[in-house]
Amino acid sequence: MAGKRRRNGHRRRNLAAVALLGGVGLTTHDSAKAGGMRREPGPKVNIGKTSSSSEPVTYLADHESYTKDGVATWSGNVQVWQGDQAMRADKIVYDRNSGIMRAMGHIAMIEPDNSTIFTNTLELSNGMHNAIARGIYIRMQDNAKIAANGMRRTDSRINDLSKVIYTACKTCEKNPDKPPFWQIRAYDAKQDSEHKRIEFSHAYLQFFGVPVFYFPLFSMTDPTVKRQSGFLMPGISPHDRYLGTYATIPYYWVINDSQDMTVQALVSTRTGPQISAQYRNNLRFGKIRFTGGVADATRHNTSFLNFLDNRTESTSTTGIQGYARGKVDFVINRNWRAGANVNVASSANYMRDYRITGYGNEVLASDGFVEGFGVGSWARLDAQLYQGLNQGVIQNAQLPFVLPRFSYGFQAQRDPLGGVFSLNTTDFVVYRPEGVNTDRAQIRLNWDRPFHNALGQEWLFTLRLDAAGYQASHYRQQPLYAPIGGTHTSGQFLPTAALKVSWPFMRSFAHGAGVQIIEPIAQIIASPTRFYKPTSLIPNEDSFQYEFTDSTLFSLNRYNGTDRLDSGVRGNIGLHGNWTWHGHVIDFLVGESIQRSIDPYRSPYDGLGHHLSSPVGRIRLSPNRFVDLTVRGRYNPYGKPFDYGEALLNTGVNHFHVNAGYIYEPITPYYLYQQNYRFNQVSRAYSTPISEITAGVNGDYGHYHASVYGRRSLSRKEFVSIGGDVGYANDCFGLDVMFIKQYTFIGGQQRNTTVLFNFTLKTIGTFGING
Template sequence: MRNYSSPSLFKKLTRKIARKNKHKTLLLISIFSGSIGTIGLLVDQSVFAQQQVQIAQSNIGKSSGTPFSEKEPITFQADNVSYNSKTGEVTWAGDVHIWQNDHILRADKVTYNRTTNIATASGNVSMVEPDGEILFTQHVQLGDNMREGVMDQVYALLADNGKLAANGARRTGGKVHDFSRSVYTACPICEKNPKKAPFWQLRSYQAIRDMENQRIDFSDTFIDFFGVPVFYMPFFSIVDPSVKRQSGFLIPSINFNSKYIGAYTTIPYYWAMNKWSDLTLSPLFATKTGPQLSAIYRARFNQGMLRVEGGVADDTVDKDSWQNAWGNTLHSNGHGAQGYLFLKTEWSLNKNWRYGANINVATSADYMRDYRINGYGQDTLSSNLYLEGFGEGAYSKVTMQAYQGLNRGVINDSDLPFVLPRYTYSYFGQPDALGGRFSFDTTNFILYRPTGVNDQRGQASLNWDRPFDTNIGQKWLVTLHVDSNIYNASHLYQQPLYLNKYGSHFTGQALPTLAVKMNWPFLRQFKLGNTTGTQVIEPIVQLIAAPHSKGGRNWAMPNEDSFAYEFSDTTLFALNRFQGTDRLDGGARANVGIHGNWAWNGKQVDFLVGQSYQEHVTKNLPRNAGVNRHMSDVVARLRFAPTQYFTTTARTRVDPYSGDITYGEGIFNAGFKHFGINGGYIYEPVTPYYYYFGNPFTSTGPSKLYDQKTSELTLGASTDWEHWHASAFGRRSLSRKQNVAIGGNAGYRNDCFSLDVIYLKQYTMINGEQNSDTVLFMLTFKTLGTFGING
């Protein structure tokens, strides 16, 4: 490469290039202090500039570009080049490309004056910034290596489909763009009629885009919908759309008519502390109670993460006493200085082991109710510390757990356990030489209650399954299974067992089980007219042999995981129909069932009917368990899908002696293109939730609330049409003749805007609160944020 230093040589070279090269010419020019220093002829490659534009456009939303520099070369490409030695002007014409690092300028014509160091571009001008922003204009003057400039009729394409147009703009220091009479939107522009107003836009007297601080400040601004102004703001500021996170105030929320704290507002502040952590502070001010300050800290590291949320408040709400469902009078205890802490963290030791913590505590449930802390409405807050490992076919976890009751009408904190600790291990092996698979599970813990049973448990379950098929289509499964537990327990006379046992007891149980199950599916294809389909009839038989366990009720054994006994189509062929292993389903029994399926042209009918026959009957089960006699209730399931627009599934359990329905449920879904409806119904002659409230084994039996029939109906509907959507639901207890909950939402959503109105009414009592209403109104503007009002 040869070097030229005099303007005369530059003149000769540029004229020669202009005469002899009709194709595009690429030049590299270094500019220092307004003078032209070195000129070199490079390669003829018109595709290069196009690639640079495509790369810049793909960078929208990223800030990885190189800043302006006086020392970096500026590269030019054009169809024609001319030089005027008298004026000192170089003119590029015809598809001009100019770029320095990640800054690109395209125009029909560019004139550069080496004396004034000013470049003037005209005709289809576009300027691509390092972060991918593209400025379009018809005329621009640039100086100081493109860091200073004035533009007419500017249109800017920003990140996240943001668009900004203005009558004019001024660039200062390559860092600030000052737009006059600007319009900003993130909505699509109509292709057929570009002058048509977008769905929404910010129309401002002035907009200043500070690329160094990454913000856009609007002054004297109207928010227009379809070109009609609906809201005025003297000043409005947003984070630049190219920025993913930046410190500053977030959109405040205004909430009206809160039941306990009145109208209130929150003004969050977001602090981007560094690349891996941030902090959000949210002060809350209310009309009926004292203020609250809450905060959320988040951090992510190479080997783990940390999230801490907490708050402190002066809760002046002193609610009157109230009565729970059993007539007990309770008093509010959640006023004065209050607070909460939610902590979640997790760290990896290596590829197989990790540890973490979930800590959730609050000074009172009343405080969570008053300030609507996330998690209120649940029965408990749970906390744990854990260490867990993953292996090939194996899983291991040790954890320490604690609970805090939130629904004081049902749960007392002194009744809740501390688990110190709990260890779980599970292993599932590969097929062995006999074609079977071995698995092993163990769950062991030490459990303490301030009021109630205290116990320590060691438990192990061994299982071996061997499937095989016969030549006549039978599918067999042979299972060898052993459950074993050892216990050391005290206070068995207290909740939740209420056994007539005092002092400490060391005991245990072991239950070996042999099970053989046979499925014999009969499959055929059928054709009826133009319709073809398949039909499956599958008898199922299972024989189980095991010692009679008596359910553990006659032993001095605690019960931590087997309060619920579920007998349905889902557990008909289960070895143990208790949910855990503290109570075991022993004894010899036979389970039989028949499964059928018809499928044709997208339609389907599927059913299962079965029953269990038991040599021994487990005593002290709830009277509605379904297995209180040698011949169990009949369980059945039916799924019916006559069209692609409708499906329904029903389950039931029927007493074979009286013909009474002891359990029933059904759900359905019907839907078309723009409309859907769903519903469900559940029936049970008792309310099983209340069985263990109090001592169910006394002469009077369980609580009277247990005898109340469960009959509940739920209905919901939803619709959508283009950008509109709406839904509603209702849940009613037919047996109690009262609603449980109703609610609905309606809204509008498109590419740049969404509106949602949500309503929910709860009729049930939680911690003394009944008939609570919630209304939420949310407006979301793309790139601007969400404005919410909650009542």
């Protein structure tokens, strides 16, 4: 009965309010249950949408009273809302004659964008659309806050604020009056809820209460908005080797909910202007990313002497220059997808001068593909194009066009004999304006039958068939340099049988002290012997590098492709060991190959120049969680001590880490095909060993972080690249100073040292200076 009486009491007060205030559009809704009020369904909350003045104003109060001259007083936890705006206060006085509401005491007004205004005195008119307040505090998203001496609201869209302070930093709990890390203090400000902008006039950016920058006018996006069209922060760089003093002016355009574009203008003192754009589109079935630019370049470049000791004339890099870089991915259905990657530029010098991403690479690669996945199968059809950037070393006419390439792989379920069948093929058409042209159809059939016996031995029996057919022309040109000409049709057919056995011995230590494994491994491989003579009609498009290391010791084919195949009768032996205890690890593998026939046309640096190969090995040491070291190499007992080696070290403690690496090889195989190696015209770049060391250190302490890295060629006695970063970051501010130096020569020149100075103010943006 008590609940029923209370519901009836609410109803009487609401109906009385309707009778008293209905003439000015202020109405109430009926109570839903005891002790509360139910609001009738209204418009959905839409961030950024203001309520209409024609919508009713609803209220709820603990106490209410009325006077004969039309003044209503509500007190005791008063709640008022209109559309998507809501307010609570200790007391509200409403004058029906003037249409003014005066709210007092602990006022909190919730806006449609979910921000909240706090004050102690507030006067409203026209429902809740016009207001005047003194001493307000606004809390917005991302911990953004505004404090002002006064506010005037117009039509629920414009808030004019006086004596304003804005920040997104946390307030000190021990000393709330202490200035935040940073704040903007302005004479006045205008908050536009319709266009989602906040404009400050006569503003100072202060750090710890100390003015640092002055802005006569400063405009920013409202923190409630994640995407909005408008100008972004401009960038100014005082000095650049190729651009001089330059400035960038970016504009961000929100096309719709899934698309946007950033257009940027660049003007400099040493060359012509550039306009560039970045386009993004997130589709329901894929995404598009595209970046491009065009410039009127005015810098002239001269000829230069490359590291092959050849004088190279510089290509034309003046006038209209441009670049395009894009990526497209589409999901056709649950089994198929398609995409493309585009990377093109008018010249490397243009990329260097205008700081285009990708400068420093020797080639730009582009491709388009269609790819499908099934149960145990995979297929891909693609096309590949390449553009050489370092014209002193790589000529575009010698780069291949792969139009097209088809790859397919299939693996069956285990058959009744206990084996697993797989099929792989990679077929392509390769065209070079200057070089070998190749058409290839290739297939690999493989059958693996694993089994084990009562002694714990693990066996693997393999049958493999490799077959390929070719039609090629221009054999005398790169990369074959064969002493034959004309167009030829050829093929190869290689059956292989292999048997591999491993016998792991394991023991456990008492009290969970660890596990130790010793595993001897042996393998025998048999196939017809095949040597690839200089006059061979079999082209070579994917097997330029022969890798005999611990990772390929038991591989049936140790080339990185299928145009060249390992053949003959050979055996491989190895010993694998592992000891793990209390999180510590020691793991190693050593082994070598025994071969019946020696290929006289193979590189003298591959470790297979004798019947008993050079031993290969790997060891990983992780004595504790602070150190992890991996070393691998190939020892040559017949010549130089080592003809391959590398090491990788990671060590550190909390907040401090060190990583280092080293790699050695007696040649640089990449440059073998730069000149006709068949007639001993091997370049100096090829005969120079690879001996490089890399190292990096990074650490952090509290809000501070720092890192430094370097890469140096010991054989060439020069650095490849160095860099570092020092920064500070807290809840509302970030500062980074980065240093980058690349020693890559393209077009006979290096890019100069780059220093990047960036600082970020939360909810406002990132400011940067490049030098």
